[in-house]
Amino acid sequence: xxxxxxxxxxxxxxxxxxxxxxxxxxxxxxxxxxxxxxxxxxxxxxxxxxxxxxxxxxxxxxxxxxxxxxxxxxxxxxxxxxxxxxxxxxxxxxxxxxxxxxxxxxxxxxxxxxxxxxxxxxxxxxxxxxxxxxxxxxxxxxxxxxxxxxxxxxxxxxxxxxxxxxxxxxxxxxxxxxxxxxxxxxxxxxxxxxxxxxxxxxxxxxxxxxxxxxxxxxxxxxxxxxxxxxxxxxxxxxxxxxxxxxxxxxxxxxxxxxxxxxxxxxxxxxxxxxxxxxxxxxxxxxxxxxxxxxxxxxxxxxxxxxxxxxxxxxxxxxxxxxxxxxxxxxxxxxxxxxxxxxxxxxxxxxxxxxxxxxxxxxxxxxxxxxxxxxxxxxxxxxxxxxxxxxxxxxxxxxxxxxxxxxxxxxxxxxxxxxxxxxxxxxxxxxxxxxxxxxxxxxxxxxxxxxxxxxxxxxxxxxxxxxxxxxxxxxxxxxxxxxxxxxxxxxxxxxxxxxxxxxxxxxxxxxxxxxxxxxxxxxxxxxxxxxxxxxxxxxxxxxxxxxxxxxxxxxxxxxxxxxxxxxxxxxxxxxxxxxxxxxxxxxxxxxxxxxxxxxxxxxxxxxxxxxxxxxxx
Amino acid sequence: xxxxxxxxxxxxxxxxxxxxxxxxxxxxxxxxxxxxxxxxxxxxxxxxxxxxxxxxxxxxxxxxxxxxxxxxxxxxxxxxxxxxxxxxxxxxxxxxxxxxxxxxxxxxxxxxxxxxxxxxxxxxxxxxxx
Numbered sequence: 001x002x003x004x005x006x007x008x009x010x011x012x013x014x015x016x017x018x019x020x021x022x023x024x025x026x027x028x029x030x031x032x033x034x035x036x037x038x039x040x041x042x043x044x045x046x047x048x049x050x051x052x053x054x055x056x057x058x059x060x061x062x063x064x065x066x067x068x069x070x071x072x073x074x075x076x077x078x079x080x081x082x083x084x085x086x087x088x089x090x091x092x093x094x095x096x097x098x099x100x101x102x103x104x105x106x107x108x109x110x111x112x113x114x115x116x117x118x119x120x121x122x123x124x125x126x127x128x129x130x131x132x133x134x135x136x137x138x139x140x141x142x143x144x145x146x147x148x149x150x151x152x153x154x155x156x157x158x159x160x161x162x163x164x165x166x167x168x169x170x171x172x173x174x175x176x177x178x179x180x181x182x183x184x185x186x187x188x189x190x191x192x193x194x195x196x197x198x199x200x201x202x203x204x205x206x207x208x209x210x211x212x213x214x215x216x217x218x219x220x221x222x223x224x225x226x227x228x229x230x231x232x233x234x235x236x237x238x239x240x241x242x243x244x245x246x247x248x249x250x251x252x253x254x255x256x257x258x259x260x261x262x263x264x265x266x267x268x269x270x271x272x273x274x275x276x277x278x279x280x281x282x283x284x285x286x287x288x289x290x291x292x293x294x295x296x297x298x299x300x301x302x303x304x305x306x307x308x309x310x311x312x313x314x315x316x317x318x319x320x321x322x323x324x325x326x327x328x329x330x331x332x333x334x335x336x337x338x339x340x341x342x343x344x345x346x347x348x349x350x351x352x353x354x355x356x357x358x359x360x361x362x363x364x365x366x367x368x369x370x371x372x373x374x375x376x377x378x379x380x381x382x383x384x385x386x387x388x389x390x391x392x393x394x395x396x397x398x399x400x401x402x403x404x405x406x407x408x409x410x411x412x413x414x415x416x417x418x419x420x421x422x423x424x425x426x427x428x429x430x431x432x433x434x435x436x437x438x439x440x441x442x443x444x445x446x447x448x449x450x451x452x453x454x455x456x457x458x459x460x461x462x463x464x465x466x467x468x469x470x471x472x473x474x475x476x477x478x479x480x481x482x483x484x485x486x487x488x489x490x491x492x493x494x495x496x497x498x499x500x501x502x503x504x505x506x507x508x509x510x511x512x513x514x515x516x517x518x519x520x521x522x523x524x525x526x527x528x529x530x531x532x533x534x535x536x537x538x539x540x541x542x543x544x545x546x547x548x549x550x551x552x553x554x555x556x557x558x559x560x561x562x563x564x565x566x567x568x569x570x571x572x573x574x575x576x577x578x579x580x581x582x583x584x585x586x587x588x589x590x591x592x593x594x595x596x597x598x599x600x601x602x603x604x605x606x607x608x609x610x611x612x613x614x615x616x
Numbered sequence: 617x618x619x620x621x622x623x624x625x626x627x628x629x630x631x632x633x634x635x636x637x638x639x640x641x642x643x644x645x646x647x648x649x650x651x652x653x654x655x656x657x658x659x660x661x662x663x664x665x666x667x668x669x670x671x672x673x674x675x676x677x678x679x680x681x682x683x684x685x686x687x688x689x690x691x692x693x694x695x696x697x698x699x700x701x702x703x704x705x706x707x708x709x710x711x712x713x714x715x716x717x718x719x720x721x722x723x724x725x726x727x728x729x730x731x732x733x734x735x736x737x738x739x740x741x742x743x744x745x746x
Contacts, residue, residue: 070645071635098631105646148659156655180658206717208638208646218639222733225632229736238736282661284737286628289635291736293628297661306659 002029003212004066004511006104006205010130012123014196015056015115019130024109030513033523035065036484038110039081039092040530044604046112049537049611053085053188054170054195056116061092062103062201063110065487069101069209069288071221072506073228073498074489076100076287080184082192084445086172086346086401087422089535089542091187091445094484095161096287096295097179102159105205113196122200124154127207135199140165142339143177150202158202164341166389167194171399173346173424177338181295181308182287185343186448187423188401212512220509224492224502225291233496234292238284241294242312243273249316252459253561254429254436256321258375259352260418260552263429264560265320275327276310292491303332310334310344313449316427317348322355323375336382340389346401349417349424350388351381353402356416357409369393415551421446430549431557432565433458435469438575441547442473444531452476453494463562466571470578478524485520485527526599529583529591533604536590536613543588547576590614618689618727620667621743627663629656633731633740640730642718649718651725652740653711665739668712668725674704690727695720 001007002024011020032041039061051057061081068075078100084091103111106125113123117132120139124131138146143164150160160178167174167190174190175183184190193199211217228234236244246268249255253263269275280300285308286293299306310318310330318337319330337344357363358373365372369387371380387395398405403422406413418425423446430437435454443451452473461468479500483490486507492498504517536542553567580587584595593616596605608614631654634647642649653666674691675683682697683704693704698721705713705722713724732740 071632071639073632101647105648206648208644208649211645214639214643214645217645218636218730221636222730225734225736234736283625284628285661286630286737288630289632290628290630291632291734293630293737295628297658299661306661 001210002026003210004070005029005034006064006107006109006207006209008108010108010111010125012111012113012132013115014113014117014121014132014198017117017132019132029066029511033066033485034109035063035068035077035079035487036081036092036481037523037527038063039079040090040527040534042112043081043083043090044530044534044537047083051083053083053088053192056196058083058192058195060113060189060192060196061110062113064100064104065485066511067506068487069104070211070510071217071289072488072510073221073224074287074290074292074492075487076290076489077484077487078103079484080176080189082189083538084187085170085191086188087446089421089445089539090531091189092484093175093184093186093189095176095178095182095184096489097159097182098288099159099161099178099203100487101288102203102205104209105207106203107205107207111201113193113198116195117197120197120199122150122202123198125201125203125205127205138199139168143341144180144339146200147177147180150200154202155204158204160200160202162200162341163190163193163198164339164389166341167191168199169389169391169399170194171342171388171391172401172404173343173350174341175343177341181297181338183338183343185345187445190341211510213509217506217509220502220505224498228291228492228496228498231496237294237491237495238292239277240273241296243276243296243310243315245312246272246315249428251561253557254433254455256316256425256427256429258323259321259356259416260425260429261558262560263431263557263562267325268320270326271315271319271324271330279327280331282306287489290489292495294491294495298331300328300331300335302328303335305332305335307331307335307338313427314344314348317345317352321348321352321427322381324378325376329378333378333381333385336385340385342385342389345426346424347385347388349419350398350402350405351384353405353417354384354394354398357413362409362411362413363394367394418550418552419447420549421546423447425550428455430553431567432463432562434463434466434571434575435461435472437549437553437567438469438473438579439476441549441576442477442579444528444535450480450490452480466575470575470582473579474582477528478521481524481527482520485524522599526601529596529599529601530604532585532591533596533601533608536608537611543590544576547589548572586615618729619670619743620725620727620729620732621741622665622667623739623741624663624665626737626739627654627665628737629654629663630737632734636730636734638718640728641726644718649716651714651723652731653714666710666712667740669710671709673707673709674713674724677703677707679703686726688727691724692726693721693723698722
């Protein structure tokens with residue numbers, strides 16, 4: 001028994017239908033802690049170099065951390081990692097809900113999926129009983145529909161994660177869904193499950209998680225919750241959740257509009273958090289052990305659909321960025337993306353690209369299956385989503401992602417795709433936000449805000465300036481990964497300012513170890529170097545050229561509070577130089593062998609040297 | 617005498633009450649042995665809260681006379697007298713008497729109040745004498 005851990009790793013070979021249970025060793029627990037760090041390590045160590053993401057040789061790593069499923073506030077994260085079929089590089093995407101606790105109660109900290117089944121299957125983990133079962137009854141069903149159907153068949157006490165038609169059809173930005181509306185959204189993890197014909201994972205466990213000092217943990221938790229519920233931030237964030245930022249983003253001109261061509265939206269009041277409460281709100285919904293309950297569960301009367309959310313990123317990407325009229329239109333698009341099993345961010349980006357190309361006359365009505373892809377046309381957007389999920393007509397082109405679609409279409413359309421490393425921007429325009437842009441440029445999965453969310457500091461520190469921003473992003477990239485190493489949500493820290501040291505205390509109360517912040521930050525640097533090393537190994541010519549912002553940011557913003565603002569190559573180079581300096585990487589942004597050895601990755605240095613990917 | 621007031625409309629389904637209850641009463645990290653039940657109903661979107669409201673029906677149906685009221689006003693099942701017939705579990709109109717591996721006999725809320733401290737959504741609050 002190791003405090004904080006379920007105690008085992010399930011290795012599931014879907015080709016041979018073999019299941020092995022490997023122990024979590026004290027060394028793995030102590031030296032690599034869990035969550036994202038385990039994924040980064042296992043992915044580098046176990047994937048054959050250059051593996052095709054949609055081939056049986058790719059693997060999916062589903063990992064919890066030592067705090068996942070514990071009493072500690074918001075300990076509700078599980079991570080899904082694999083080689084991304086969207087970017088060709090490292091991806092891990094985290095999910096909230098309830099399933100992380102259930103997995104640990106079944107005595108499991110990580111599942112490794114290998115091989116591929118010939119026929120549709122699902123994995124059932126019921127304490128010691130683990131089975132690969134026929135899923136033909138569920139194949140073809142929506143993600144959310146499948147969860148309801150499986151709960152009816154197996155029992156409500158099972159926690160279930162599913163893929164939808166998009167995952168089955170290998171849409172490269174398909175997502176995994178759980179607990180009605182919690183997703184591992186980014187990078188196409190569900191397409192990898194689809195390639196393995198794995199429709200779902202159903203889990204039930206009964207064994208409590210061993211905790212070194214449960215009394216101490218309870219006391220520490222109650223003190224943290226007492227702090228949280230008495231902060232000035234709590235009433236607003238628990239009410240509006242992520243959507244609370246919509247008005248602010250509009251005020252400062254970073255709300256994406258019409259594929260990031262503008263930063264302010266005339267219909268902002270029709271799509272913000274307040275409009276959710278007034279029009280579609282059903283109730284607040286919380287993830288496991290979370291006092292914030294930031295999620296909103298909604299029902300659109302206009303379209304007759306339930307949806308969890310919409311969250312801010314979906315409001316941005318499927319709302320203002322598509323010119324949608326109101327929160328009702330966003331709700332129906334969100335609900336349909338969820339049930340088809342598609343990342344609402346990359347789906348929004350793909351539809352926005354199609355709409356822009358249509359408006360520019362590059363794609364004709366015939367090209368897009370007779371749809372009128374004008375800004376704000378919700379019925380066209382809904383149809384387009386379905387074309388993508390089913391890979392029909394033009395949908396097959398966009399199912400590979402917006403960047404791949406532009407490359408297929410040609411005619412210099414790549415410049416309209418707002419992405420880094422093939423992962424579409426989430427909802428913060430960076431025409432005048434250098435730190436946020438640097439965060440997108442250097443995130444180890446592509447343009448995702450959760451790797452380092454610097455937009456507020458950007459505005460506070462002066463948005464024209466790059467001063468101190470390389471270091472800011474470097475620091476955020478050390479704290480943020482730790483949340484996902486431990487298996488907790490970042491929001492109590494980020495949104496209600498629960499001090500980081502509380503997490504270290506919680507970790508030590510749970511594990512009985514004596515981790516320090518200094519030690520954990522050094523560990524974080526090791527993990528960040530390891531994912532960078534994975535990209536370096538997997539992607540030919542990887543380096544500075546892959547850390548560039550999208551072309552759109554070099555066009556001047558035409559209007560709004562950032563009118564005239566644009567990014568210059570000088571600014572980009574300055575940001576990257578300082579950022580690489582902070583990591584002690586070379587001018588091409590590659591970790592040197594010496595630096596890898598210093599952070600405890602000697603074997604990775606040797607491997608990359610042998611492959612000729614880095615210099616001594 | 618205190619009672620716990622239940623407001624299901626405020627519940628977010630986070631299970632912190634159950635986690636806290638299990639830690640407080642059984643020193644275990646799980647929501648599955650708690651003296652309170654949370655049952656989600658989706659897609660309609662509501663949570664049922666099952667918690668003893670001290671109605672006393674269990675005491676009246678117990679054939680062994682194993683159920684008494686303690687000094688806090690909580691109903692308590694005496695392990696030595698309980699014959700494990702399950703009559704109280706079946707009769708409880710709130711479905712608030714539980715069985716689990718954490719105890720040999722059924723149990724219900726003991727009014728310790730630990731859950732209330734950790735329910736930030738205020739679905740559980742103290743209510744003075746009704």
